[in-house]
Amino acid sequence: MTADKNLSIFVSPHIFISLFSVAVEKMPTKFITKYKIPLLYGISLAMLLFLLQWIKLRLVIIDHYFEIYVGAIAIIFTVLGIWLALKLTKPKERIVIIEKEIHVQNQETFTLNEKALVQLGLSVRELEVLRLMAEGLSNQEIAARLFVSLNTVKTHNSRIFEKMDVKRRTQAVDMGKKLGIIP
Amino acid sequence: MTADKNLSIFVSPHIFISLFSVAVEKMPTKFITKYKIPLLYGISLAMLLFLLQWIKLRLVIIDHYFEIYVGAIAIIFTVLGIWLALKLTKPKERIVIIEKEIHVQNQETFTLNEKALVQLGLSVRELEVLRLMAEGLSNQEIAARLFVSLNTVKTHNSRIFEKMDVKRRTQAVDMGKKLGIIP
DNA sequence: GTTTTATTCATACTTTTGGGTGATTTCAGC
DNA sequence: GCTGAAATCACCCAAAAGTATGAATAAAAC
Numbered sequence: 001m002t003a004d005k006n007l008s009i010f011v012s013p014h015i016f017i018s019l020f021s022v023a024v025e026k027m028p029t030k031f032i033t034k035y036k037i038p039l040l041y042g043i044s045l046a047m048l049l050f051l052l053q054w055i056k057l058r059l060v061i062i063d064h065y066f067e068i069y070v071g072a073i074a075i076i077f078t079v080l081g082i083w084l085a086l087k088l089t090k091p092k093e094r095i096v097i098i099e100k101e102i103h104v105q106n107q108e109t110f111t112l113n114e115k116a117l118v119q120l121g122l123s124v125r126e127l128e129v130l131r132l133m134a135e136g137l138s139n140q141e142i143a144a145r146l147f148v149s150l151n152t153v154k155t156h157n158s159r160i161f162e163k164m165d166v167k168r169r170t171q172a173v174d175m176g177k178k179l180g181i182i183p
Numbered sequence: 184m185t186a187d188k189n190l191s192i193f194v195s196p197h198i199f200i201s202l203f204s205v206a207v208e209k210m211p212t213k214f215i216t217k218y219k220i221p222l223l224y225g226i227s228l229a230m231l232l233f234l235l236q237w238i239k240l241r242l243v244i245i246d247h248y249f250e251i252y253v254g255a256i257a258i259i260f261t262v263l264g265i266w267l268a269l270k271l272t273k274p275k276e277r278i279v280i281i282e283k284e285i286h287v288q289n290q291e292t293f294t295l296n297e298k299a300l301v302q303l304g305l306s307v308r309e310l311e312v313l314r315l316m317a318e319g320l321s322n323q324e325i326a327a328r329l330f331v332s333l334n335t336v337k338t339h340n341s342r343i344f345e346k347m348d349v350k351r352r353t354q355a356v357d358m359g360k361k362l363g364i365i366p
Numbered sequence: 367g368t369t370t371t372a373t374t375c376a377t378a379c380t381t382t383t384g385g386g387t388g389a390t391t392t393c394a395g396c
Numbered sequence: 397g398c399t400g401a402a403a404t405c406a407c408c409c410a411a412a413a414g415t416a417t418g419a420a421t422a423a424a425a426c
Binding site: 321341 | 412413414415416
Binding site: 306307308309331332333334335338339342351 | 371372373374375376377382
């Protein structure tokens with residue numbers, strides 16, 4: 001069994017649509033709200049213009065601060081531009097879902113072969129003894145596990161071997177696994 | 184083990200980069216259509232401002248060359264600010280990878296677990312004896328199969344049990360199957 | 367040449383497994 | 397009520413498995 005991983009790219013249309021819906025809802029339809037930002041921009045610019053004129057009147061007197069004045073204008077309008085851009089662009093998240101298939105060998109889930117079990121005619125107790133036997137327990141250990149005497153386990157073993165037509169526990173375990181009556 | 188599917192989230196950097204490239208390619212056309220109104224507004228206002236300055240310039244002769252210069256700076260740096268902000272803010276994308284487990288029951292092909300075999304330190308002969316043991320053969324039958332004496336088989340068994348740290352053949356077989364060193 | 371490992375074989379002994387016989391109790395089906 | 401099956405238990409004995417000790421040979425590595 002190779003452990004190769006397959007990558008398959010998949011974009012979920014549901015999420016795409018839902019994101020689009022959100023965008024639509026946030027688009028204003030009314031005239032006032034539609035031009036809210038440009039109105040704000042216009043008002044801001046007008047006030048800024050007024051401020052500039054006021055600063056100019058004060059700076060005309062002092063010639064040394066010419067560069068400071070220009071620099072201030074540059075910074076102010078850069079920040080204004082950034083602010084405007086940030087207002088206009090909302091960060092969006094786009095989720096891309098990728099499904100990756102991993103092949104896993106199924107060793108943990110055991111499905112009992114009922115048909116084979118019925119055919120062999122093993123009782124519930126006998127099947128239980130067989131399972132413990134397959135786990136590597138000795139007869140004495142099986143007896144302790146099931147709270148019965150060693151003689152009882154031996155009797156179950158004899159019955160199991162008889163029904164499965166085998167001579168020893170290793171054969172019983174091997175057959176049991178092949179028939180799918182023990183995991 | 185329940186047969187539930189486990190979801191694990193994982194971000195692949197490779198796919199992230201490739202999708203990022205696609206997004207970059209689509210950016211210019213989207214940008215123009217998206218900010219059509221603000222752009223138009225901005226340009227209009229800039230031109231209006233320039234016109235006002237120009238009219239003022241004509242009325243005040245060349246005494247106000249200074250205002251034209253400042254106005255130009257304001258426009259340039261507003262555009263620069265917008266450009267900067269758009270550069271800084273990009274739509275985010277999140278990649279989500281969902282791992283999907285596919286249970287495979289591979290009973291027909293047996294792949295020897297070489298690593299486990301090396302770790303246990305079983306020799307070729309010992310592995311052969313273990314395989315026959317798992318098939319249900321008695322020590323005497325294994326000896327006949329391999330054309331060796333019963334004592335030889337017993338010696339191999341002792342070595343196998345020692346290396347696997349088990350007490351009896353059923354434990355050795357059980358462990359051998361679980362480790363994948365016998366089919 | 368020496369050392370280590372794998373393979374093979376033997377002997378003696380202990381422990382575990384497996385076969386045979388018999389018995390008792392409980393429960394379900396007729 | 398009777399019968400058969402399942403579960404439980406006991407005792408005896410043989411066979412098989414497992415342990416311990418020792419030995420020999422061949423091949424590969426140092």
